[in-house]
Amino acid sequence: MTAPTGPTGPGTGTRGPAPSPPRQVLVPLALAQFICSFAGSNMNVMINDISADLDTTVQGVQLAITIFLLVMAALMIPGGKLTDRIGRKRCLVTGLAVYGVGALLSAAAPGLGVLILGNSILEGVGTALLIPPVYILTTLFFTDITARARAFGVIMAMGGVGAAAGPLIGGLITTGLSWRAAFVFQALVVAVIVVLSRRIADPLPPEPTRPFDTGGAVLSAVGLVLVVTGILAADDNGWLMAGLLLLGALVLAGFFRWIRARERAGREPLLSTGLFRDRTSNLGLLTQNLQWLILMGVSFVVAAYLQVVRGYDAVRTGVIFTAATAGLLAASLAAERFAKRRTPRTLVMTGFAVTVAGIGTLLAMAGGSPSAWATTPGLLMIGLGLGVMLTPSVNVVQSSFPEDQQGEISGLSRSVSNLGSSLGTAVAGTVLVADLAFGSYAAALIVLAAVGCAGFVAATLLPRQRAPR
The missing domain is CATH 4.10.860 (DNA Excision Repair, Uvrb; Chain A)
Known part of the structure; x- marks a missing residue:
């Protein structure tokens, strides 16, 4: 299915001349997804450092992480709608600016309150403004379904790498410099994205008079x-x-x-009720929510357990997560090849099955061996499973609607995904921090495995083949 390329309908303007999307357009969009996902997971390996430096607790750091994800989820739908009023590129750049200010404020935070203001609030608001344009622009530029699968594969790979490699990169920066330097790193990446985004031309004109x-x-x-x-x-x-x-x-x-x-x-x-009448899109949204719930839940649970119970430092914890990063990156970059050979239903079902098997492997091996590397096979399987299904779920949802509804569906899609991230950290963290021992660690992973099973059931309800519009 391809998005229409003619007039977008009453009140939505007309598509201007858009050149073929060059690779350099995709680079800033993928980097934007990377840095936002990185921000959601890199703090997991800074739990001990931040709590000691700011005189707070593990629960305090968990609160900051969860509020960041929550702000994104709460504001992503309005953020997607604002792209129609102020333009997709302007919304992207504004979000990057707000995010950068929040990162610098977090780096200088004297206490938990300022950290929450900078990281949880400002970075969360910035992300809610910049992420919907990433998905809208990708959908508008890449109209062929294979090219769109390739583009979303790159973006989801960078998002997955940001989430999975966040612990490693954050651990290296924290150990080599300090946890504050990790926020400076985010600000520097944002500055690079702003420079690269100058090459992006908005394919649709903004509509400042459109009601909000x-x-x-x-x-x-x-x-x-x-x-x-x-x-x-x-x-x-x-x-x-x-x-x-x-x-x-x-x-x-x-x-x-x-x-x-x-x-x-x-x-x-704010949202058309018609967005909820497409059964396939609804199922795709549900699978997106559960995928990010599992990804962020596993990241928080494993990172907290390794640091608090086993006493690993930030670097050692981050290195262990490279297995998940490698699996997720490899599977996401193969999205185009998978899309040619298998239906979204098959890919999402396979992804949930492999992910649940990975959680079971992680639980069995980590519980039976004192070695840190016992977690590697399970994390690798989880990364592979998530990488296989992230792209087809996004593609199913975005491709279900024409271009004049891309602002709404992109905001809804990202809000649902980030709500899943918030729930993952909240649910897993609630189970885990009740008693930081192996019993709670196992209970949290079992809860996440049950979520994966629910995702597999939802995936079986997807159509065997999406009919083109």
Whole structure:
């Protein structure tokens, strides 16, 4: 399926002349995905260093990580919608600027509060602004399904490498310099992306007069915040957790009623309800959520266990994660070849099956051997499994809608994925920090394996072959 190349419909402008997308256009987009994924995982190996330097606890660092992921999830849908008003490239550059300021503020943080402001809030807001344009521009530039699979393969590979290699790169920087230098590194990469993004020409004109659904943006953000906060409260107060989850569900239900009412009144909502009527897209969104939940959950659980229970330093912990990085990179870069030979359904099913097997291997070998390298086979399998299915899930969702809905679906897609990342850290962290011993480590991995099984079931419901539009 290819995106239409003619007029985009009333109120959405007309596609201008767009040259064939050169490789240099893909480089800044892939680097942007890399640095945002890196930011979500590199702090996992800084737990001891940050908690000691800022006089906080493991739970405090976990809170900072989770808030960062939560802010991304809560603001990604409004961020995707803003691309229509201010333009995709301008939204990308603005997000990079906000992100860079947050990284520098985090590097100079005197305490946990400033770290949360810089890393969790500003970097989270910056990411919510810059990530939707990455996926919108990729979809608009690469209209052939094979070329799009290749492009998304590169972007998802860089995102996966950022998430999986974050512990290694962060560990090397933390041990060689300090944890603060890791944030300076992020700011430097952002500066490089800004320079490279000058080569990108926005294929669609911005529409500054296009209405923005502020009420819908507030309701969606508040609902997502309440849901994840409720999960974080699980280890403190069961009643508080239940209350927050219920309140979050009610707010999200109110959000859907809000957008339906705006549509009936002929006003543009934050999200079109039509986005939720495509069964294949809905299943793709669900698998995306579960994939990132597993990726971030495994990253947090293994990193915390190795550092806190086994006493490994940041570098040793990061080196162990190279197995997952290698598997994820190899599988993601083969996305184009996989897309030619297998359907998305087959790839996603295979990915979840290999990932669950990897979690089982990780649990069995790590529990039966004192060697750090006992985790390598399991992490390698997890990386391979996730790499196989990340790209087809994204491609299924993005390719389900025409170009005039790319802003909405990109924001929704990234919000769902980042909500999965938030839930992964929150759920796994809640189980783990209750008792930092092997029993809690095993329990957290079993929970993640169960999530993988649910993802496999969802993948079996995908159509055997996506019919072209």
